[in-house]
Amino acid sequence: MNAPVSPASIPELIEIVRATPRLIAIGSETKPRLSAADAVKVSTAKLSGITEYDPSEYTFTALAGTPLREITAALRERGQYLPFDPPLVEAGATLGGTVAAGLSGPGRFRFGGLRDFILGVKFVDGSAKLLRMGGKVVKNAAGFDLPKFFVGSMGRFGVLVEMTFKVFPSPPNSLTLKLEAKGIEAATRILIEAANSRWEPHALDLPPAGNQVLLNLRGPAAALEPLASEILARWPGVKLPAAEAESVWTELREFRWTHASGVLIKVPLAPAELPRLRPTLGELGQDVRLHASSGGSVAYVSMVSETAGSPIDSCLRNLKLHGLTLRGPGPLWQGCPHQSKIALAVKNALDPQNRFPALDN
Amino acid sequence: MTRPEQLATYESDGLTVFRARPLAVAVPETAEEVIALVRYCHEERLPFVARGSGTSLSGGSLPVEGGIVIALNRLNRILRLDPELRIAVVEPGVVNTQVSVAAAPHGLHFAPDPSSQSICTIGGNVAFNSGGAHCLKYGMTSNHVLGLKAVLATGEVVEWGGPSRENVGPDWCGLFAGNEGLFGIALEITLQLLPRAECFHTVLAGYRTLEQAGQAVAAVVASGLLPGAMEIMDALALEAATAAVHAEYPPNCEAVLIVELEGPKEAVAADRERLDATLRASQPVEVLVARDAEERAAIWKGRKCAFSAVGRLSPDFIVQDGVVPRQRLGEALRRVTEMAHEAGLRCANVFHAGDGNLHPLILFNGREAGALERAEALAGRILRMCVEMGGSITGEHGIGMEKRDFLPVMFTADEIAFMKQVRHAFDPLEIANPGKMFPTAEAPSLRQRGLHPLEKAGVLSRE
Numbered sequence: 001m002n003a004p005v006s007p008a009s010i011p012e013l014i015e016i017v018r019a020t021p022r023l024i025a026i027g028s029e030t031k032p033r034l035s036a037a038d039a040v041k042v043s044t045a046k047l048s049g050i051t052e053y054d055p056s057e058y059t060f061t062a063l064a065g066t067p068l069r070e071i072t073a074a075l076r077e078r079g080q081y082l083p084f085d086p087p088l089v090e091a092g093a094t095l096g097g098t099v100a101a102g103l104s105g106p107g108r109f110r111f112g113g114l115r116d117f118i119l120g121v122k123f124v125d126g127s128a129k130l131l132r133m134g135g136k137v138v139k140n141a142a143g144f145d146l147p148k149f150f151v152g153s154m155g156r157f158g159v160l161v162e163m164t165f166k167v168f169p170s171p172p173n174s175l176t177l178k179l180e181a182k183g184i185e186a187a188t189r190i191l192i193e194a195a196n197s198r199w200e201p202h203a204l205d206l207p208p209a210g211n212q213v214l215l216n217l218r219g220p221a222a223a224l225e226p227l228a229s230e231i232l233a234r235w236p237g238v239k240l241p242a243a244e245a246e247s248v249w250t251e252l253r254e255f256r257w258t259h260a261s262g263v264l265i266k267v268p269l270a271p272a273e274l275p276r277l278r279p280t281l282g283e284l285g286q287d288v289r290l291h292a293s294s295g296g297s298v299a300y301v302s303m304v305s306e307t308a309g310s311p312i313d314s315c316l317r318n319l320k321l322h323g324l325t326l327r328g329p330g331p332l333w334q335g336c337p338h339q340s341k342i343a344l345a346v347k348n349a350l351d352p353q354n355r356f357p358a359l360d361n
Numbered sequence: 362m363t364r365p366e367q368l369a370t371y372e373s374d375g376l377t378v379f380r381a382r383p384l385a386v387a388v389p390e391t392a393e394e395v396i397a398l399v400r401y402c403h404e405e406r407l408p409f410v411a412r413g414s415g416t417s418l419s420g421g422s423l424p425v426e427g428g429i430v431i432a433l434n435r436l437n438r439i440l441r442l443d444p445e446l447r448i449a450v451v452e453p454g455v456v457n458t459q460v461s462v463a464a465a466p467h468g469l470h471f472a473p474d475p476s477s478q479s480i481c482t483i484g485g486n487v488a489f490n491s492g493g494a495h496c497l498k499y500g501m502t503s504n505h506v507l508g509l510k511a512v513l514a515t516g517e518v519v520e521w522g523g524p525s526r527e528n529v530g531p532d533w534c535g536l537f538a539g540n541e542g543l544f545g546i547a548l549e550i551t552l553q554l555l556p557r558a559e560c561f562h563t564v565l566a567g568y569r570t571l572e573q574a575g576q577a578v579a580a581v582v583a584s585g586l587l588p589g590a591m592e593i594m595d596a597l598a599l600e601a602a603t604a605a606v607h608a609e610y611p612p613n614c615e616a617v618l619i620v621e622l623e624g625p626k627e628a629v630a631a632d633r634e635r636l637d638a639t640l641r642a643s644q645p646v647e648v649l650v651a652r653d654a655e656e657r658a659a660i661w662k663g664r665k666c667a668f669s670a671v672g673r674l675s676p677d678f679i680v681q682d683g684v685v686p687r688q689r690l691g692e693a694l695r696r697v698t699e700m701a702h703e704a705g706l707r708c709a710n711v712f713h714a715g716d717g718n719l720h721p722l723i724l725f726n727g728r729e730a731g732a733l734e735r736a737e738a739l740a741g742r743i744l745r746m747c748v749e750m751g752g753s754i755t756g757e758h759g760i761g762m763e764k765r766d767f768l769p770v771m772f773t774a775d776e777i778a779f780m781k782q783v784r785h786a787f788d789p790l791e792i793a794n795p796g797k798m799f800p801t802a803e804a805p806s807l808r809q810r811g812l813h814p815l816e817k818a819g820v821l822s823r824e
Binding site for chain 2: 054056057058079102104111112113115116125129131132133135136137138139140141142143144145146148149150151152153154156157168169170172192195196197198199200219220221222223226227266267268269270271272294295297298322323324333340341342343345346348349350359
């Protein structure tokens, strides 16, 4: 495959879209399977930077190629943060790539995922037109909610150029507990009970080890200590020192627990499905690791490699689950996806010349 | 139903200036009947308008002449409520508050709380992506829709999402929410429920001027707190609320600010100190703190009834719903007042200060020649002002019938064409709620004066 083209301006990007019969946008390719299609790769690397940031409005606007690192640093300086806690920040992920992949991190548990914070998008559509949908204020109901539709759209409907997001003030303090669980069943019970509690956890994850639950609390310092004591009275566990807490969450957020150059699949599910999924994965005959995030609403599955016949696909199918391959060679969709007629109709309507790859490519 | 006296009830919705008589009103009792009706409409190219309780403030459920209304009120079952997964699966005719009522024994609630929540339906909330007083922190309806089963205008039945809070692939539920009835009809909606906060701290602060109240909002934002709600009512709204529900407010105030903190009691105890200090520094005339659930309910009752209460001060009124950047709230309110003065009309203001969502309520007497036209001209000027300030023409009521001519103020011709392409993928025949959202050359519908019959009965309120 040829080197990606890298437009230096929006007009240049529009020209490239107009002149290229088949293309797909890429950022830093931290989720390479999503753009592994037979198409010219158009990099957003040079379309980078925060274009507007007004802390008092709780909003910012940035170009698609802006590294998340730059955004989180700018927000931190003003005491704010991205509540959906985007992953792969240190790996170099871009804002546009994160939107197209539809990925949120452990912190999404408290206030919702990326979809809940995107306010507006500017993009180049299949007819090489630069369009803007949504708005720049925190509340807006004018027109169809295309910004949400672009979350997880994997570059199949256009090239994202710029996005506006809602942000929140950072809670002043953070405290992480590591709770012990005898196994996946017990861990799942903790996830469910803690999610229904009065404690308002910010993150609630089951790391790959499988016999513990990580619970993050945020808020005023005076509140965190008594809440932590109450939780530790409910389940055995420890309060992690700040530096260790930081590193366990970074490890999860950056997918450092996964197999190097292995397969990584995202599987949305309900927490009650975890005790069925984990043992089934164990039967695949290789080292399979699982990180369940956001109270057990999503599982990330890492494998050494994809063997012939994609056994993970039938494994998910048996459990009536489906997943999306983020890294590794296998099929993009795993398990039971459903390709509705409307998905094709919308694709044809927005990209009549099939400039962007198909949703199942 | 086809008899004129039966159809009359359905001629209008929460936006009473428009009125249209449908050919018939169908009242299906099951999802299968809705699917059959939509498929029939598709075969016959017959326009249809889905309707819940008809509380749309943008004329979104106004019937189409020569088409049918599909009234969904009998699809009012909560199909599943799973406290462990914190979800409810409901039919579209379920009333908003019924979800929270059913969830309450499990310590859960459904966050979106439009002022009409005791009567409006979830189907309508989804179609118009309804908001409420807690949007800054918890988002709008679409932020709480995890899954959908819907019949599209083509007759295709789709199922998207499910009990999980996560998703892969394009966000179809996100696209469907807020479609204003132009894509099809939701049949089953999976809603996210949230644990009800353990503790609330509700404060009502009175200010000499509206601008001071606006500055207090800015100070709360700058303090780093994230209140569950921040609302402002102006003098005219206070006068009306006082008369309607005997609410008590600090005297001689041009504005009242309501701020509510919520969370675990330890967190609220720490945050309230910061809030109290911030409000003390904001030069209030008086600060009242709700001491118990009853006093909190009284503060919210005054707020939520404000619009129908103001409505009783005047024979007719128009509610606007524009959004401005929060830091320009003070400027926006000053200009609204000036423009109202120029138009010779009174205008009350109740708004979601936390997210910059204005609700100016323009009072007029429809019997006075030219008054309606002046009120509409004023409403148009306010909408244009919102867009000029970088905001939006609607925060939560939707475009509907009312603001379709203003869509081009916010979007270019290419952008509107793009949205129409999306609409055509869902509804190539343009039979689902036609004539709404997009500007058309059609003549406006017949006009009607005064309060909605349900408003007169005190059942319905506008926000």
